[in-house]
Amino acid sequence: MACSGQDVEIEELPSRGTLWTWTVQQFMPKNPYKSDETPETFIPYGVGYLELPGGVRVEGRLTENDPQKLQIGMEMDVVFEPYRTEENGDEVINFFFRPVR
């Protein structure tokens, strides 16, 4: 946005797009990273930008973390999955990008 307008509307984005770029986070980030993992249980995770046609590119975590299976331009779906558990037991859901099979 470059117009400094405040009159915004909610628009639904398509749930399928193409991977614009990606990386794999190979080490566990420090705070503010918040997951149920410890340095011992940390599993590297993919991160990428999904290009949603007619919309925007959105940054998100990938369900895939194998660099051999990730390719710029591949199709991916937006999915919602459990990410971590709060101290009170509530499940925190996050969005992920999953390769189309």
Next chain:
Amino acid sequence: MDVAIVGIGIHPFGRTPARSGLQQGAYAARLALQDAGVEWRDIQFAFGGSASAGSADALVNELGLTGIPFINVANGCATGGSSLISAYNAIKSGEYDVGMVTGFDKHDRGAFNADPKELGIGEWYGEAGMMMTTQFFAMKIQKYMHDHAISHDTLAKVSEKAFINGSKNPNAWRTEPISVDEIINSTMVNNPLTKFMFCSPAEGGVALILCRADHAKRYTDTPVYLKAATMKSRRFGSFEVFAPSQALQQVDGPTVDASKAAFEMAGVGPKDIDVMQLQDTEVGAEIMHMAENGFCEDGEQEALIQQGATHIGGSMPVNTDGGCLANGEPIGASGLRQVYENVLQLRGQAGDHQVPDDPKLAYTHVYGAPGISAITILQR
């Protein structure tokens, strides 16, 4: 009113357990004053920055309580560049004759952990593991390699060159050359970038004495003139660090914008530059910044770097002091280190890392979160 740099000082980069960040800043400041042959009491103003080592203006406790305006600057990795521009404009306006710019820092080990709140981003972004500068640089070069056919070997050659230059610079942190094989095979951090392709947070301090150009000869026989100092933030549609989303239509980033403005201000072009210091927080940044600053076309870096063009003896020497890769990144000091190095180069005092043939024009570029860029062009 033109502006000259008449004094420079540096505290060696790396790790100095015996000195606080502030003390490293004071060390650099005293050397800069000495270099210009000027007393602290004669300095009329100062701009300074430090991200993790306290307020820069606390330096007055070390240097003397003279009552001058000392303004703290905070602009992420572009803090040094922003301080310099502020001082440049203060003198250019005619308000002041002589002042100091300084930056120092002392960071903990490991990657920076930025706080989303400070940048107006939701906390979820950090919790989900995306508040990582390393990821941005990895994703940017991943896309760039795909679009412009840059090889992994070329990535490694940027680090190899940085460590060679570092080994020639007595103030550098990393002073041992590392082979291309070892660089490629070191621990993967963020694909495609390995451990030895990233710089690390570190420590160090730099100070510069600036004055109005027509007073320069009072302080030194070898003044260096600031022909341009520009700074830009991102426009809508550019791809920048810490961006949860991005417009589909892409525009040039702040580096391209600041670079064009700097060349226009100086009245010179990229071909005229003899030596350049380009932000190299990791190898991809150096490669992409070569093109973003106008020194080559996208994709030409592959051949240029393979041929050694960016080495000290090459046709376009880049990061002659070893850059961030060999010096580490103390945020407040990093951008000023580039200017320090260029002043050495233009004075012909860079020793083993001196570029041959009496360089006349030198260029610095820093990039910082959340998408800002600062440039200087220096002439002797």
